[in-house]
Amino acid sequence: MEKLSVIGIGYVGLVSSVGFATLGHKVVGMDKDKRKIEKLKRGELPFYEKGLGEYLVEVMNKGLLEFTDDVEYAVKDTRYIFIAVNTPMDEDGSADLSQLLEAGKSIGKYMNTFAILTVRSTAPVGSLEALENVLESEGKIRGKDYELAYNPEFLREGTGIYDFLNPSRIVVGADSPEIAEEIMKLYEKINAPKLKTSIKDAQLIKYASNAFLAARVSFINEIASICESMGADVFTVAEGMGLDPRIGRRYLSPGPGYGGPCLPKDLMALIRMSEESGYHPEFLEAIHRKNESQIRKIIWKVKGFMGGVLINKTVGVLGLTFKPNTDDVRNSLSIPIITRLLKMGAKVRAYDPMGNENAKSIFPDDVVICDTVKDVFKDADLILILTAWEEFANLSWKDMEGVVRNHIIVDAVGILRNKVPEGWKVWMIGRGYL
Ligand SMILES: NC(=O)c1ccc[n+]([C@@H]2O[C@H](COP(=O)([O-])OP(=O)(O)OC[C@H]3O[C@@H](n4cnc5c(N)ncnc54)[C@H](O)[C@@H]3O)[C@@H](O)[C@H]2O)c1
Structure with a gap:
């Protein structure tokens, strides 16, 4: 059993913390978001992730996982420090390293024993050198006070803990085989292809x-x-x-x-x-470019059905998350699509089985977020399906007929492919007008 810390308890950080604790390590999960930490201390998940809650409670009850917002507590006397903060897109499309460097600075301040800092965030070539500079400004010298490694995460949201414990591969990039081996040893209970590479190669993988x-x-x-x-x-x-x-x-x-x-x-x-x-x-x-033009294509289909004019038309949107079985709406294509529809004068009513709460803080206020599917259909001129939730495949379209204004569906994900509703005009991706 090794003691290790994870800095940044988002999707990747939390799944990694719970995963490492499930492998039998003693883990401290640290995040600067106090509200998130308070929730986690009570054994509650800060986001929806299937199956993770049960694992979380189990390892917390065994005393293998604790949470803190105190970085000093997390990194003091700790040899293995994993960093899982976010690296969002900067204005010019490059990775914004500010969270990574801020985390590095606070770790550098309190690190008091030789540590291996392993970055789990998706971080571009050159970012570990930037991290090294920040640590140097805190008086910590690479090779003497610490070493760096890069261990990318390949999990899929919705099956995060399963993916951590059953990965397709484990990749560790480090400057020396000994450091890579030490990190790999933390995963020794996992049976998966294990690849030790240079840091750059791991980042590019x-x-x-x-x-x-x-x-x-x-x-x-x-x-x-x-x-x-x-x-x-x-x-x-x-x-x-x-x-x-x-x-x-x-x-x-x-x-x-x-x-x-x-x-x-x-x-x-x-x-x-x-x-x-x-x-x-x-x-x-x-x-x-293809991804961008796909957004325009969906909007054109909606516009086409409405005779080219969206002013005062109501579009009922089913699905807001970027894929089914998650509550994550970050960078979901529903955001640019809905924003564009609103700009063209449409009214938008929307529903998502899991993502409604997150959507409220991301979408413009004029989107009506509905509690039920039926609410979306109220006075809708067209129904637009944007996420392939199973729930939408099994809808009773007959029941909605008296609620909507027009019987028109734009199915942008093909969820109705096995059961195309009768009595509705449907355009489906990859099949066209049905
Ligand atoms: N979400 C995924 O499915 C996924 C999968 C593989 C890799 N990744 C990569 O992993 C990284 C993390 O992604 P995520 O989705 O978990 O991000 P996230 O935004 O959900 O989590 C980041 C967490 O870091 C915390 N944080 C930021 N700065 C901090 C600091 N200085 N000290 C302590 N905590 C700090 C934030 O409060 C937040 O809780 C990204 O680089 C992402 O590209 C994500």
Whole structure:
């Protein structure tokens, strides 16, 4: 059993803390957000994540996981310090390192024994050198007082703890094999391919993986448009493609594009990183452009059904989160789509099974967030489905007929593909007008 600390208890930090404690380590989770820490101390999750709550309570009851907002307490006498703060997108598309550097500074201030600082945040090439500078300003010298490592996280929100305990691979980048081995040892109970690399390679493994997933989404959206223009069915095409083991089925679901807290920002950061190093990544830019045009495409479909004018039309939106089975609305494509509809004069009523609360703080006040699906349909001129929640596949469309003004659906995710409602005009991604 090793004692370790995790700085930054967001999705990645909390899943890592609970995961490491489940592996039998003694973990201190530290976050500067006092309200979040108070909640966690009571054994409550600060966000929805399937199955994580049970693991959290179990490790807390065993005394293997505690939470604090005191960075000194978290890093004092600690050899393994993991950093999992956010690296959001800066205005120019590069990764904003301010949280990482702020965390590094506070760690540097209180570190009192040799430590291995392992970054779990998605952090670009060059960021660990910036971290080193910050630690130096606190009088801590790399190699003498501490070492750095990079251990990217590949979890998917919604299955975070499962992914931590059953990862596709564990990657540790470090300057020396001994440091990489020490970090790897913390995962010794996990049976997965384990890859020890340089820090740069580990950083690029993370960025390239996310760029590849984004590429798959943009690719299938391209094929969806081709299918629509030829009268083919993208869902059948994707199924047939996915049966090839060289291709696989994952990330071949057409929709409004890739959103969420990782893919958009990581692709942009890779583009910026690449440009700064002297290479112009045309292919990555095309992935991004396709994602942007997908947003416009969905808006055009809505506009087309409304005769080109959205003023005083009511659009009922089903789904706000960036994907189903999460309450996360960060960078969800519902945000630019709804914002644009509002700008064009539409009224928007929206509902999400899990994301309503988070949406209230992100969406403009003029979006009416509804407590029930039925509320969304009230006086709606068109229903727009933006997230593939299973709940929407099983709706009783017949019951809604007396509530809406028009029987029109734009299904931007294809959730109705197996049960297209009768008596409604439907446009579906990858199939066109039905
Ligand atoms: N969310 C995901 O699915 C996912 C998956 C893989 C990798 N990542 C990467 O992991 C990193 C974290 O993402 P996230 O979604 O967990 O972010 P998050 O915003 O949910 O969590 C970050 C946490 O860090 C805390 N924090 C910020 N500065 C701090 C400081 N100086 N000291 C202590 N705490 C501080 C914040 O209060 C917040 O709770 C990002 O780089 C992200 O790209 C995220």
